[in-house]
Amino acid sequence: MGTVPTLPEAECRRRLAEARHLVLATVHPDRGVDVVPVVAAAEGSTVWVPVDTVKAKSTARLRRIANVARDPRVSLLAEHYDDDWTQLWWVRAHGTAHEAGPAELERARAALGRRYRDYEDPAVIVGALVVALDRWTGWSAAPS
Amino acid sequence: MGTVPTLPEAECRRRLAEARHLVLATVHPDRGVDVVPVVAAAEGSTVWVPVDTVKAKSTARLRRIANVARDPRVSLLAEHYDDDWTQLWWVRAHGTAHEAGPAELERARAALGRRYRDYEDPAVIVGALVVALDRWTGWSAAPS
Numbered sequence: 441m442g443t444v445p446t447l448p449e450a451e452c453r454r455r456l457a458e459a460r461h462l463v464l465a466t467v468h469p470d471r472g473v474d475v476v477p478v479v480a481a482a483e484g485s486t487v488w489v490p491v492d493t494v495k496a497k498s499t500a501r502l503r504r505i506a507n508v509a510r511d512p513r514v515s516l517l518a519e520h521y522d523d524d525w526t527q528l529w530w531v532r533a534h535g536t537a538h539e540a541g542p543a544e545l546e547r548a549r550a551a552l553g554r555r556y557r558d559y560e561d562p563a564v565i566v567g568a569l570v571v572a573l574d575r576w577t578g579w580s581a582a583p584s
Numbered sequence: 585m586g587t588v589p590t591l592p593e594a595e596c597r598r599r600l601a602e603a604r605h606l607v608l609a610t611v612h613p614d615r616g617v618d619v620v621p622v623v624a625a626a627e628g629s630t631v632w633v634p635v636d637t638v639k640a641k642s643t644a645r646l647r648r649i650a651n652v653a654r655d656p657r658v659s660l661l662a663e664h665y666d667d668d669w670t671q672l673w674w675v676r677a678h679g680t681a682h683e684a685g686p687a688e689l690e691r692a693r694a695a696l697g698r699r700y701r702d703y704e705d706p707a708v709i710v711g712a713l714v715v716a717l718d719r720w721t722g723w724s725a726a727p728s
Contacts, residue, residue, distance in 0.1 A: 460665060460667060461665040463607050463619060465617040465619040465659075466616075466617065467617055471657060471659065471719075472655060472657030472658070473609040473619075473657065473658065473659045474609075474676075475607060475617075475619060475661045475676060476674065477661070477665060477674050494669060495669060495725060511616060513615060513617065514616070514617065515609075515615065515616070515617045515618060517607060517621070519607070521604060521605040523604060523701070525639060530620065530621050532619060532620065534615050556667075557667070558669055
């Protein structure tokens with residue numbers, strides 16, 4: 441299998457912060473795991489994942505929020521796929537998440553408003569998960 | 585929040601089977617969840633996820649295999665991201681997984697060999713997860 445081209449932590453942090461979207465995995469009490477694509481904004485070891493009124497949902501009380509209220513352990517994934525497998529890479533981070541309080545929601549709105557044009561009016565962000573990351577792993581088919 | 589544009593199950597199955605890559609989420613005993621991009625081949629409610637010698641790894645005994653041996657519950661995600669959020673969609677399936685036995689590995693090699701040029705020589709596939717899906721959920725920003 442040879443040497444594994446893992447990515448250094450600084451590179452993992454950079455790629456996770458720059459990704460336009462991530463995949464969020466949470467613990468589901470019955471199904472074991474839940475996994476959903478999300479948009480996000482990162483600052484240091486903090487990642488904000490919004491709940492918005494832009495993308496249609498059945499409820500603002502999303503399953504992802506209910507999941508982390510029961511078990512705060514989450515994982516976030518950034519990845520690049522190409523049928524040319526020499527171009528593959530992914531970065532995964534683990535941490536814990538909680539629902540944003542009022543002050544945290546304001547910080548989330550500011551960070552997310554700078555990243556996505558649909559969040560120009562931050563009032564569309566009605567809630568957020570605050571993720572505190574403590575472990576990064578990255579893999580790349582090619583040396584970075 | 586209006587009406588949620590969920591996708592019918594047949595459409596979920598089609599999009600999951602056609603996706604060039606998926607995200608696999610498994611239950612990790614300490615970290616709660618693990619999440620990793622994978623290539624895959626689907627037939628009916630079965631999805632094969634290979635372990636190969638093409639993409640460099642630290643070991644053929646991957647964490648994803650160890651995870652499902654302890655807890656078989658998995659989730660697979662296919663998704664499409666675009667900064668134009670009217671184009672977003674995702675499909676998630678839940679099920680259980682186990683490590684392929686010899687006959688299952690042959691079926692996995694055949695199915696995967698038809699999908700990916702790097703699997704033209706199926707001997708590079710040295711193992712596989714067999715995922716039996718039993719629940720599909722899909723979301724699309726636009727009606728399908």
